[in-house]
Amino acid sequence: METIAKFSQKMIDCQLLDQGVAKPFKPGDRIKALPQWDKDRCIRCGVCYIYCPDGAVYRQADGFFDVDKTKCKGCGICHRECWFGVISMVLED
Amino acid sequence: MDKFSLYVPNFLPRREYFDPSKNNACPGCGIALALRHVYKAVEGMIEKAVWEKPSPNDFFGDTQGLSFLRIKRGTTDLLICFDNEAGALLQDVLIKKLPGVALAEGFTYVATACPSYPFDLYDKIKRAAETNGRSYVHILCPCPVGWRFEAEDTVKVGFKAVETNVFPLYETGDGFCNITVKTMKPKSPAVYFKAQERFSAMSDEEIAQAGAALERQYARLVEQSQPK
Numbered sequence: 001m002e003t004i005a006k007f008s009q010k011m012i013d014c015q016l017l018d019q020g021v022a023k024p025f026k027p028g029d030r031i032k033a034l035p036q037w038d039k040d041r042c043i044r045c046g047v048c049y050i051y052c053p054d055g056a057v058y059r060q061a062d063g064f065f066d067v068d069k070t071k072c073k074g075c076g077i078c079h080r081e082c083w084f085g086v087i088s089m090v091l092e093d
Numbered sequence: 094m095d096k097f098s099l100y101v102p103n104f105l106p107r108r109e110y111f112d113p114s115k116n117n118a119c120p121g122c123g124i125a126l127a128l129r130h131v132y133k134a135v136e137g138m139i140e141k142a143v144w145e146k147p148s149p150n151d152f153f154g155d156t157q158g159l160s161f162l163r164i165k166r167g168t169t170d171l172l173i174c175f176d177n178e179a180g181a182l183l184q185d186v187l188i189k190k191l192p193g194v195a196l197a198e199g200f201t202y203v204a205t206a207c208p209s210y211p212f213d214l215y216d217k218i219k220r221a222a223e224t225n226g227r228s229y230v231h232i233l234c235p236c237p238v239g240w241r242f243e244a245e246d247t248v249k250v251g252f253k254a255v256e257t258n259v260f261p262l263y264e265t266g267d268g269f270c271n272i273t274v275k276t277m278k279p280k281s282p283a284v285y286f287k288a289q290e291r292f293s294a295m296s297d298e299e300i301a302q303a304g305a306a307l308e309r310q311y312a313r314l315v316e317q318s319q320p321k
Contacts (some may be wrong), residue, residue, distance in 0.1 A: 027113045030118075049250050050105070050211055053126035054113035071113050075121035075237075076245030 027054065031091035032074025035067050042086045058089035106133045121244030123234030123251065124160070124175050127208040131162070131173060131232075134218035141166050144215045153191060163262065170227045177236040183299075187259065187306055195229040195263060202228035204264035209235075209251030210255070213273055217264060233260045241290035253285045258311045263318070270318045270319075282307055 035048070035057075048065055049057045056071035057078060069092075080089045110132035111125065132139055145163040147153045150200040158179035164171040172195075189205070195304055198205045202224040206214040214232065230232035235250040237243065242250055254260040255274055259282060262274040282304045286292040 019109070051123050051126065053118070053129065053247070055109040055111055055129055073113070073120035075247070076243075077121055077126075077248055080245040081248055 009022060026070040027073055029070075030042045030073070031092065032072070033076065033091045034072060035076075035078050036070065036090050037065060038086045038088070039064055041084055043084065045083065047081055047083060048087060051077050051081045053077065104212065106136055108133075108136070110136065110139055111153055117239050119244070121237045121247045123236055123247050124177060125210055125215065126211075126247070127175060127206075128162075128231045129184050130208060130211050130214050131218050133223050134215045135171075137166060138164050138166050138222065152194060154194075155173055156191075159191075166223065169222060171218075171221050171224075172229045173221075173226070174229070174231045175234050176231060176238060179233045179236070179239055183303070187303055188310060189231060191228065192231050192265075197228070200229045200266070201226035201293055202264070202266045203231075203258065204229075205233070205262055207230045207233045207251045207260060207262060209248045209255065210262065210274060210316045213250075213262060217273075219236070220264070237293070246288065248284070249290055253280070253288055255284045256280050257285045258307045259285050261311055263314060265317070270314070272314060272318050278310075279311070 021088070024038050031047045037048075042064060044065070046059070046065070049059065053075065054071050054073060056068045056073075057065050058068060060066055079089050097277060097288050102201040109129070111129040116125070121146055135142065142162055146262065147156055147161060149155055156163045158177075159301070160171040160175045162175070164173075171268050174191060176189070176191075192203050192205055202220065202221050206217050217230055221230050233251065234253060235242075235247045235254070237247055240250070256274055256276055256279065258279045261272060261276070263270060263272045265271070281298075281300075286295055286303075288298055
């Protein structure tokens with residue numbers, strides 16, 4: 001006798017294994033391109049920090065900027081707005 | 094030392110009040126960007142902030158597709174409108190009625206802002222929060238999903254809206270009017286319309302008509318901002 005698969009067993013392009021377990025997932029858990037800074041050319045102006053909609057870009061102790069992978073959604077605004085084109089979007093593994 | 098010690102974010106509070114894990118905004122959301130800076134500007138009053146929809150019988154009339162954040166503290170009553178033009182018609186895109194309605198209704202401080210100019214936005218929210226009486230700030234938030242452009246172009250489209258005079262940035266109130274971002278040589282509105290796919294059906298004739306309407310609107314604004 002065939003049984004109809006439950007929604008939770010279908011797993012079509014979907015991370016959820018069971019109902020109601022979306023909470024442990026962070027906004028940045030989807031696969032996306034992440035910004036990478038070329039530290040040789042970065043002038044540490046902070047435009048990427050200003051324009052990040054989710055506040056994912058933070059300043060490190062040495063003055064350079066990095067991204068919080070749990071918050072970044074991969075929109076690419078920092079890459080587009082950077083004055084010197086220092087930021088490149090690299091697809092994460 | 095609560096401030097950054099580098100060039101650009103030197104004037105903004107360092108702390109982040111906006112938590113992306115507590116909302117489901119799309120990548121490149123203009124409202125998220127605007128809200129992040131609004132929260133920085135009203136730090137200390139965030140507990141008082143309430144998402145509130147004015148009743149349709151109120152002076153604003155039909156406010157479908159707009160979201161309002163109200164902050165009330167003491168004599169201050171700040172109303173912030175996040176406008177992503179969801180389902181808006183062309184005439185609503187070209188001429189925003191709500192700031193004019195708010196001014197006619199007797200608000201002490203009325204301003205328009207765009208998250209592409211974050212310091213302008215920050216200053217206006219700060220000024221509005223310090224005003225005694227009612228104040229209103231209208232924020233144009235580009236929406237990559239609704240307006241159909243790439244998520245990374247959110248800030249660029251905001252720049253285009255201001256540079257083509259589709260959404261002039263000004264602040265006005267009782268007896269004063271300042272254009273905060275002056276466009277000496279405005280670009281053709283076609284620049285703004287072609288950047289978004291929602292206007293892909295617009296003909297050149299319609300764009301020319303829209304440009305004429307925008308010119309009239311901006312001329313009126315410049316006339317108001319002249320010192321008497």
